[in-house]
Amino acid sequence: MTGIGLVTPAGTDPDSVWKNMAAARCLATPDPDLAGLPVAFSCQAEGFDPTAELGRRKARRLDRFVHLALAAARRSLADAALEPSARRAPRIGVVLGVGGNSLETYLTEFGRLCEGRPKAVSPLALPRSVPNMAAGEVAMDLGVQGPNFTISSACASGTTALGVARDLLLAGTCDIVLAGGSESARSRMTATCFHQLRALSRRGDHPDRASRPFDTERDGFVLGEGAAVLVLERREHARSRGARTRALLRGFGASADAYHPTAPHPQGHGAEQAIRTALADAGCRPHDVGHINAHGTSTPAGDAVEAELYLRLYGGTPPPVTAPKSVIGHALGAAGAIEAALTVLALERQQVPPTANLLRQDAGRELDIVSAGPRDVLMDAALTTSFGFGGQNAALILTTP
Template sequence: MSTHEVAITGIGLLTPAGADTETTWQGVCDGVPTAGIDPALGDVPVPLTCRVPDFDAAALLGPDVWRMDRFSHLALAAARQAVADAQLDTTSWDGARVAVIVGVGADSKDTSVAGTRKLIDRTYASISPLTVPRSTANAAAAEICMALNAYGPSMAVTTACASGATALGVAKDLLAAGRCDIVLAGGTEAPCHPLTSLAFSQMGALSTRLHDPAGASRPFDADRDGFVLAEGAGILVLERATDARARRATAYAYLSGYGCSTDGYHYAAAHPEGVGIERALNAALADAGLQATDIGHINAHGTATPMNDRIESATIQRYFRGRSPIVNSTKGVTGHTLGAAGAIEAALTALTLRHQSIPPTANLDRIDTDIDLDVVDKTARPCRIDAAASNSFGFGGHNTVLILRRA
């Protein structure tokens, strides 16, 4: 067991499966996909997205909502949920001992693109003085700190689509180092913008299943053809396990291990032999004080891109020597929330451990013959799981693996 184990005592989720934790959990367990044609993307070649439903930022966040972009709206709403779930009082806690670490894959396109358009049109006077502070990656963490009286370390973590998971790992290290007592950590992303869609479309990374939007995100399926762009946020309250027990807080699960690595291979493609994934797995298991045989479940990165699913699955099979843990990917329901994905999926892994039930991989109708894994499909699978891994990988060769243990 890790000597620096931390308890997950609060979870806040806003995902395409639901605008809170309970609804999100039910949505992924039901395995109902959320992708659809997004009118806000206009006439781009691939106008598919997964959006957070029923999210009214003004109603939830109050008068300061005007100064934030959507990725900050989502992060702050998730942080408020998480703190309430952990039964913490932000008006009386020692804010100097509270840290905020938020993973963000990229800056906000809403404000930066609007400002660029005004620059091109030479309407300089109409460019907002908030263009930079509201759109940069650290804006979400800053807004959480201001709203919730958190005065300890705060930062944005950017490791592309591994950002949310990396933020949780950094938070674990801060707690182990004694630099804080509570961390609000996770990820947020609001990438459903024409520019982002066009850029990924040009790379050939998006599903083009426009005739069947609900079936577009299909991790590990033989007919997968790319991911679906999605928005969302996941913020978790982390405390040292000893501190959580001392205040009699209920833990969803324990974050026991964190491992990270970099492929150093390609700006976008994963290393074909998965060597970076293996290094991250080794480091995470060592941090947790566990062996590969202790892992009963993996929440896979599972983006539904042909190459990445194949590399990840082959690495899992090789690493676990043909006795793979039970695997799923929740992106079949939620789409790919990019920098938020790792945090959302870590939260779902914690809920999997609590409920002892693995959500299905939506749209998995016929598994790729090259993928020799036990992947949950169709319906949720009840089973006993004591420890699980959550995989997250990002452009630039970033690999992050989190190990969670049942509370």
């Protein structure tokens, strides 16, 4: 990993993001786009202005999840010091994770169709909204010409995209892959659907206390948005151009629960399989991992299964755990990529960022969860996990260079 590009509710550059994560304060606020709905708050990337970043014409043509992807991709190439002259190559790929379509645009256009006005439907409705346009628009914006596709595996999308990108490098198909995820969950339809599923926190009176992974008072997750794009290179290629290596992606594992459309397997067998596959792929044992970046969404069932999984995996207390969604909410298909980037920063700083709003854990499921402030931890390897609807699981092992 030679470059990181971020656009999140915590900031749009690694130092700002780390500072806000370290403050352990949930960034959820009332969301004007969701006004009048049962859940009308979210974690928003308030410092991001797509018109200023991309220009008025491009910003108007594209949906927000693509805005976020383009900004993060541009930042990642700048961080990796990849000059424009080096980008137009058939061996530079793009693999991005997106959880779903841009429902806000569809809501508007379906409304026109249902009103009996098919000629009023925008001809751009489809190309601006389908998930593959995140990767497609990044390639057009940056001029990279290698394999290009979007992965959709619900909330595991960003993590899966990074694993697939690594496989393209190992197979010799690419020299460089821009990989990560992008999503804006701040759609009225998205918010309504998740509310109907009883998946969202209802703490509208105190949004800053709403996201509380692994806390006994958790009642659902908080919608978020953002993007993270990481530059992955074959090690020889990075060395040949004198690139700084920020971290290594050593292991990847994926699995399916084959159990239920929305609920996790009650024993977490599929999630455990993905983690054990990633460990084996990296040549690691569980106790080689010095830090776990948990999926930790703040849902009652999901957090309970995940905590029990880590306790079982380690036969006792696991290494220090953090849950970034407590601060920045749940960016769905982008969450895993954002959290992989945060894990890289944790390895670089040899610190684990804290979890917000953690007061008391479930009896019998206590983990060593970092809270209040960052904790210094000497570590060579870290685990980051993502689990999604459809029982889709993904895990990565990242190590110091």
